[in-house]
Amino acid sequence: xxxxxxxxxxxxxxxxxxxxxxxxxxxxxxxxxxxxxxxxxxxxxxxxxxxxxxxxxxxxxxxxxxxxxxxxxxxxxxxxxxxxxxxxxxxxxxxxxxxxxxxxxxxxxxxxxxxxxxxxxxxxxxxxxxxxxxxxxxxxxxxxxxxxxxxxxxxxxxxxxxxxxxxxxxxxxxxxxxxxxxxxxxxxxxxxxxxxxxxxxxxxxxxxxxxxxxxxxxxxxxxxxxxxxxxxxxxxxxxxxxxxxxxxxxxxxxxxxxxxxxxxxxxxxxxxxxxxxxxxxxxxxxxxxxxxx
Amino acid sequence: xxxxxxxxxxxxxxxxxxxxxxxxxxxxxxxxxxxxxxxxxxxxxxxxxxxxxxxxxxxxxxxxxxxxxxxxxxxxxxxxxxxxxxxxxxxxxxxxxxxxxxxxxxxxxxxxxxxxxxxxxxxxxxxxxxxxxxxxxxxxxxxxxxxxxxxxxxxxxxxxxxxxxxxxxxxxxxxxxxxxxxxxxxxxxxxxxxxxxxxxxxxxxxxxxxxxxxxxxxxxxxxxxxxxxxxxxxxxxxxxxxxxxxxxxxxxxxxxxxxxxxxxxxxxxxxxxxxxxxxxxxxxxxxxxxxxxxxxxxxxxxxxxxx
Numbered sequence: 001x002x003x004x005x006x007x008x009x010x011x012x013x014x015x016x017x018x019x020x021x022x023x024x025x026x027x028x029x030x031x032x033x034x035x036x037x038x039x040x041x042x043x044x045x046x047x048x049x050x051x052x053x054x055x056x057x058x059x060x061x062x063x064x065x066x067x068x069x070x071x072x073x074x075x076x077x078x079x080x081x082x083x084x085x086x087x088x089x090x091x092x093x094x095x096x097x098x099x100x101x102x103x104x105x106x107x108x109x110x111x112x113x114x115x116x117x118x119x120x121x122x123x124x125x126x127x128x129x130x131x132x133x134x135x136x137x138x139x140x141x142x143x144x145x146x147x148x149x150x151x152x153x154x155x156x157x158x159x160x161x162x163x164x165x166x167x168x169x170x171x172x173x174x175x176x177x178x179x180x181x182x183x184x185x186x187x188x189x190x191x192x193x194x195x196x197x198x199x200x201x202x203x204x205x206x207x208x209x210x211x212x213x214x215x216x217x218x219x220x221x222x223x224x225x226x227x228x229x230x231x232x233x234x235x236x237x238x239x240x241x242x243x244x245x246x247x248x249x250x251x252x253x254x255x256x257x258x259x260x261x262x263x264x265x266x267x268x269x270x271x272x273x274x275x276x277x278x279x280x281x282x283x284x285x286x287x288x289x290x291x292x293x
Numbered sequence: 294x295x296x297x298x299x300x301x302x303x304x305x306x307x308x309x310x311x312x313x314x315x316x317x318x319x320x321x322x323x324x325x326x327x328x329x330x331x332x333x334x335x336x337x338x339x340x341x342x343x344x345x346x347x348x349x350x351x352x353x354x355x356x357x358x359x360x361x362x363x364x365x366x367x368x369x370x371x372x373x374x375x376x377x378x379x380x381x382x383x384x385x386x387x388x389x390x391x392x393x394x395x396x397x398x399x400x401x402x403x404x405x406x407x408x409x410x411x412x413x414x415x416x417x418x419x420x421x422x423x424x425x426x427x428x429x430x431x432x433x434x435x436x437x438x439x440x441x442x443x444x445x446x447x448x449x450x451x452x453x454x455x456x457x458x459x460x461x462x463x464x465x466x467x468x469x470x471x472x473x474x475x476x477x478x479x480x481x482x483x484x485x486x487x488x489x490x491x492x493x494x495x496x497x498x499x500x501x502x503x504x505x506x507x508x509x510x511x512x513x514x515x516x517x518x519x520x521x522x523x524x525x526x527x528x529x530x531x532x533x534x535x536x537x538x539x540x541x542x543x544x545x546x547x548x549x550x551x552x553x554x555x556x557x558x559x560x561x562x563x564x565x566x567x568x569x570x571x572x573x574x575x576x577x578x579x580x581x582x583x584x585x586x587x588x589x590x591x592x593x594x595x596x597x598x599x600x
Contacts, residue, residue, distance in 0.1 A: 011413040013476060014406070014444035018368055018397035027394035041382045117378035121439070124342050124372035124449075125395045126364040293339040293374065 024127055025135040032139035036108045048104040052147060056097035060151035063090075064158035078164050081175045082252045084152035085182050087245040094151055099215060099241065101147050102190040106140045107198035107207035114202045114290075123292040133287055137280075141191045149183040175252075182248030189244040189272055190215075192279025199286040215241045226259050233262040237271025247272045294321055296447055296479050297341055302350035304336050304503075311336040313503040314350065319481060323473045325490030325511075326483040327591070328500035334483040335375065337500070338449045341481075342367060355446055368397045371440035375451040375483075379432055381425030385416060388424060389439045396443035403442070410438045414468060430461035437465070441472055447479045448472070454489060466493045487591040491515060499595065507594060514594055520587030521566050523556045526580040534579035541573040557587065 038045035079090075086094035113119045122132050156179060159165045166172040197214055198207040222239035225231045236259060237243055246260045246268050255261035260268075297319035304312040312333045326334045339345045340352055343359030343366060352359055357366045380388060390407035394400060411420040414434040419427065424435060433453055440448050453469065454462045470493050472478050484490050490497060497514065499506040507514060525535045535554050542549045547566060548559040560566035563586065574581050589597075 011406070011409040011441075011476070014398070014402065016399065016402065019394070019399050020397070021364065023399070024395045024397065027391055027400075031391050035380075040384075040387070045382075112380070116380050117374065117376045118380065120374050120376065121372070121378055121392060122395065123344055124367060124370070124374075125392070126368045126397060127395060128363070293335060293342070293344055 021126055021131060024125060025131055025138070028122070028127065028132065028135035029139045029142070032109050032136055033143055035112060036105050036139065036143060048100065052097050052101050052105065055093055055100065056147050056151050057154075059093055060154050064154055067158040067162050067164075079159065080252065080254060081156065081166070081179060082182060082249050082254065084155040084179060085148065085186060085245065085248050087249060087256060091151075091155070094148075095241075095245070097147055097151075098144070098186060098190060101144050102194040102215065103208050103212045106144065106191065106194040107204055107211060109136050109140045109198075110195060111198050111202060111204045111207050115204075119290070120292045129287045129290070130284075133283060137191060137195065140195060141187050144187045144191055145183065148187050149180065152179050152183055178251045182251050185247050185251075185272060186244040189240065189275050189279070192276045192283070193240055194279070196279035196282035196286075199283045233259040234264075234267050236260045236263055237267050237274070239271075240275050243268065243271045243275060295319065296321060296355055297481065298351075298353045299337075299340075300351045302337075302340065302352060303348045304333070304340060304345065305348040311503050312340070312347075312500075315500070315503070315505045316350075317498050317505060317508050319498060320496055320510075321479050322495035323469060323480040323482060323493055325494035325497040326481055326500070327485065327487060327490050327497055327595075328506070329485055331502070332485075332500040333503040334485075334500060335451055336503075338372070338451060338481070338483060341449065342370065342372060368443075369446045371396070371443065371445035371448040371478075373436040373440040373448065373450040373453055375455060377432065379424040379435060382423050384421045385411060385424055385427070385431075385435045385438070386420040388435065389442050392439045393442040396445075398443050406442050406444070407438075410442045411435075413472075414438045415464070429456045430458070430465070433457060433461070433465060434468070437468060437472075441476075441478060445478060447481065449481045449483070451483045452485070453482065454484065454486065462489065469493055487595065491591045497591070499591075501595075511591075515589050515591050517563075518559075518587040518589050519561070519563055519566070520557055520559045521563065521570060522583070522585050522587050523558060523570055523574075523581070524583040525554050525556070525574070526582050527554055528580055531578055531580070534577050537577040538570075538573045538579050541576065542569060545569045545573070554582075 034040055037049045080088070083091050086092060086098065113122070123129070156165060156176065160172065166175045193214060194211050197210045201207050201210065219239045219241035222236050225235040226233050242260060246256055246263070249256055250265050250268055295318045298317070300316050302312050302315040303310065315337070326337065328334050336345070340347055341354050341359060343363035346360055354366055355369055359366055386407050389411060390403045393403035393406055398406060408420065411417055414437055416431060416434055416438065419431065424432060427435065437450070437453060440450065450469065454465050457465060466489055469480055469482060473480050482490065482494060491511065494511055496510045498508045525538060527535050539549055539551055539556055542556065542558055547569060550557040558566055558570060560569070570584065
């Protein structure tokens with residue numbers, strides 16, 4: 001019989017191999033994701049994530065259930081699959097979930113670090129400003145992708161189970177890929193706008209109001225220019241809320257029914273790229289000049 | 294070995310010069326970076342971390358160029374900022390573990406080290422408490438813990454005793470000394486409190502308005518001097534005894550400076566000076582209130598050098 005021994009090394013020097021920058025980025029992504037979703041934080045930090053999850057997934061699951069139980073719910077008329085991303089009467093609630101995420105949850109990713117001074121600590125690690133921003137973008141885009149793509153793929157699955165999905169594996173995969181790409185366009189656009197605006201303030205409430213004003217205000221101004229003042233429909237590319245959805249619809253070879261349908265594919269594409277570049281441009285410009293210590 | 298070297302380091306912010314042709318060599322051990330607020334201490338640290346490029350001059354930290362080798366350098370350097378940078382609702386353990394991971398510790402290792410380092414700084418029992426519920430002293434310990442969790446070769450601590458009461462300050466200084474002595478982690482400690490630097494540091498770098506005031510091992514800069522301070526009491530039955538002692542000491546070839554009943558006596562050899570004082574006091578039957586070897590403090594140094 002050998003004697004048992006409690007062996008507590010305590011704090012000691014480390015002579016193993018250190019993990020690389022990818023590990024650092026992964027840690028920031030996970031920490032940011034938890035922070036945004038309120039995981040391990042007080043109840044009030046969980047309010048918006050829970051509301052958004054309910055808006056995005058509860059109706060989706062109900063629709064999925066109805067489709068699964070009753071089969072053909074649209075008298076043999078197959079849906080336009082891009083509608084699963086939100087731009088439709090049936091699934092319009094999804095747009096509200098995306099919008100609420102960009103306004104109420106995404107700003108937390110970077111505002112909290114500057115408010116707490118964590119940026120200074122991160123910058124004293126192997127992270128650079130750019131790897132830090134990549135980590136933050138991945139965290140925001142990753143969680144937003146769940147909100148945008150989760151319901152879309154669930155609906156595609158529901159309709160496919162009931163034989164109302166695309167015909168054949170090839171078509172199905174094509175629709176799946178288009179949904180994925182369309183969803184990513186929406187995610188990247190909202191993510192860029194939200195992070196860009198949030199980088200300008202250390203107060204989350206201010207950031208949320210500013211994102212709301214830009215997304216909603218931009219949409220209202222563009223709509224007013226075109227519909228009330230009867231200016232060229234090209235001005236709808238300045239609508240940050242609607243442009244990414246219009247872009248997703250174009251991926252399916254369709255256009256929306258309103259005035260946005262008259263805008264050329266090129267203009268829509270330029271509009272979306274413009275919003276993405278503007279958002280991330282502000283973000284990068286702000287952090288390039290940010291004094292951390 | 295030198296852990297940090299600067300040559301002609303200048304940092305200009307618009308019209309303000311935060312560092313002015315500073316050339317220093319920081320050796321192993323605990324080095325105090327002292328100076329008043331605005332002296333350039335934090336700027337020097339940010340340059341050492343590669344967060345600012347110097348306007349002119351060169352910097353080498355642990356043999357690396359902070360501008361060119363920033364990532365490699367920062368994996369080997371811990372930093373404890375002056376600002377309160379702790380996320381309020383995060384448990385201390387999660388915070389330290391997260392930063393250890395970001396500084397390059399493998400995930401499993403980071404978990405173990407976070408626990409170990411929090412025990413080391415005296416927060417073992419408190420490690421799962423949210424940081425927002427901790428006292429100022431505990432928060433400073435958490436900052437120290439995150440700075441050393443990833444086993445750095447060098448730790449930069451910016452005002453680590455800020456906001457601490459005397460007992461907490463003693464404990465923090467003892468911890469800093471311990472991590473240097475027991476784990477051979479070099480420390481660059483920024484502080485404007487000269488007394489605490491004198492207690493814990495092996496060497497100092499003193500800055501004033503961006504300029505280097507003095508640098509070197511503490512033992513050569515402060516400590517006992519050749520001056521002996523003698524305080525006498527003038528009593529009724531021995532009038533003029535202080536004058537008489539002063540005269541005897543001067544006659545013995547010692548340099549005597551008088552301030553009321555206090556004599557500051559300086560000679561070439563301290564022991565001979567003490568013997569001469571003893572003899573003079575005995576011969577004049579003067580009454581001695583106090584006799585002590587003069588000591589130059591860091592504060593004296595600060596006053597002397599710019600002058």
